[in-house]
Amino acid sequence: MGGVIYYDGQFDDTRLLIHMVATAAELGATVLNYAPVIALNKDEEGMVHGVTWQDAETGQQSTARGRVVINATGPFTDSVRKLAEPGVHEMIAPSQGAHLVLDRSFLPGDTAIMVPHTSDGRVMFAIPWHGHTLVGTTDTAMESTPLEPLALDQEVDFMLATGALYLARAPARSDILSVFAGIRPLAKSGDGKSTAALSRDHVIHIDRSGLLSIAGGKWTTYRNMAQHCVDQAVTLANLPEVTCNTRSLKIHGACKNAAESGALSVYGSDAIAINALISQSPELGQPLDAALPYLAAEVVWAAREEMARTVEDVLARRTRALFLNAKAAVRMAPRTAELLARELGRDTAWQQRQVAEFTQLARGYQVSASA
Numbered sequence: 001m002g003g004v005i006y007y008d009g010q011f012d013d014t015r016l017l018i019h020m021v022a023t024a025a026e027l028g029a030t031v032l033n034y035a036p037v038i039a040l041n042k043d044e045e046g047m048v049h050g051v052t053w054q055d056a057e058t059g060q061q062s063t064a065r066g067r068v069v070i071n072a073t074g075p076f077t078d079s080v081r082k083l084a085e086p087g088v089h090e091m092i093a094p095s096q097g098a099h100l101v102l103d104r105s106f107l108p109g110d111t112a113i114m115v116p117h118t119s120d121g122r123v124m125f126a127i128p129w130h131g132h133t134l135v136g137t138t139d140t141a142m143e144s145t146p147l148e149p150l151a152l153d154q155e156v157d158f159m160l161a162t163g164a165l166y167l168a169r170a171p172a173r174s175d176i177l178s179v180f181a182g183i184r185p186l187a188k189s190g191d192g193k194s195t196a197a198l199s200r201d202h203v204i205h206i207d208r209s210g211l212l213s214i215a216g217g218k219w220t221t222y223r224n225m226a227q228h229c230v231d232q233a234v235t236l237a238n239l240p241e242v243t244c245n246t247r248s249l250k251i252h253g254a255c256k257n258a259a260e261s262g263a264l265s266v267y268g269s270d271a272i273a274i275n276a277l278i279s280q281s282p283e284l285g286q287p288l289d290a291a292l293p294y295l296a297a298e299v300v301w302a303a304r305e306e307m308a309r310t311v312e313d314v315l316a317r318r319t320r321a322l323f324l325n326a327k328a329a330v331r332m333a334p335r336t337a338e339l340l341a342r343e344l345g346r347d348t349a350w351q352q353r354q355v356a357e358f359t360q361l362a363r364g365y366q367v368s369a370s371a
Helices: 013-026 074-084 153-163 219-236 258-267 270-280 296-305 311-318 326-344 348-365
Strands: 037-042 048-054 061-065 092-103 113-115 124-129 132-136 178-187 203-206 212-215
Touching (some): 013 311, 037 074, 092 153, 178 212, 178 348, 203 219, 296 326, 311 348, 326 348
Antiparallel strands (some): 048 061, 092 132, 092 178, 124 132
């Protein structure tokens, strides 16, 4: 798992994603944020040769051309494919997996738990995660792929009941600090009714329009997925073949002594620059909330170096605050909005809207005392 970033011995997918984007930019990629593709453009022969994208903040539309277009949009794979061929046969069977976060005391020590067989056919795990206990997961077949999937009551009840069999004590709904869900983009097979039985391997598909789609896969095979996808793209676009260097390529932030940076270790070598911000402005060394380790300096860094544009970007996509403790994240929102506004040149009204929108979002990460 070269390039994977760990925190307290645990995989941090948010940091990996950000550092992968930074690596791409350093290697010459043009990286866009808040720029959804709204159309796939075709040549005279009906082959996809570019995209039209829209700036989500200004509404301005632009186009980009390419010898090949790769669709790597996870659970939204089929939605993008339909931009080129509206009647295309769907290749994705979306499956929802939910997780809940508890206090660290529910899993003392540094050892994770994995139960290979549960009542829904999937493994159950409980792992130490960012100073908390992460419990998962479920497998619920979905008919749609919402932008903000929400854990179902039956999923929460299943995880609590199963976790009670193995954790230090039985958790209750009142113990849940945050609950969240994600959608797995599984490749369809047969009737697609049992997503637990579907392969987690990646699939590469080329439509008649020439659009290349990749779906499925796991974090443990992301480099292999990328190599297979790019090899197919090279062949499809009749590009010169070159040797893939992913085996030796270090991801942005690679640092042998990252652990010395404490809570900032997830930033790898970037922790040095964040500490420099704190040295210049000591107030940035203050935690955003006593319940979580995130500092004001991380908000400034996210805005300056990681393309963060909203409070949600910072508290859910650059840090894991919302996923670790939803109520604490809500308490962090006003200060986060203030810091972002200063960096982005926003006014007080913008700050208030940001706090209100994030507070509404965070409700979906909290559970009621009773189902």
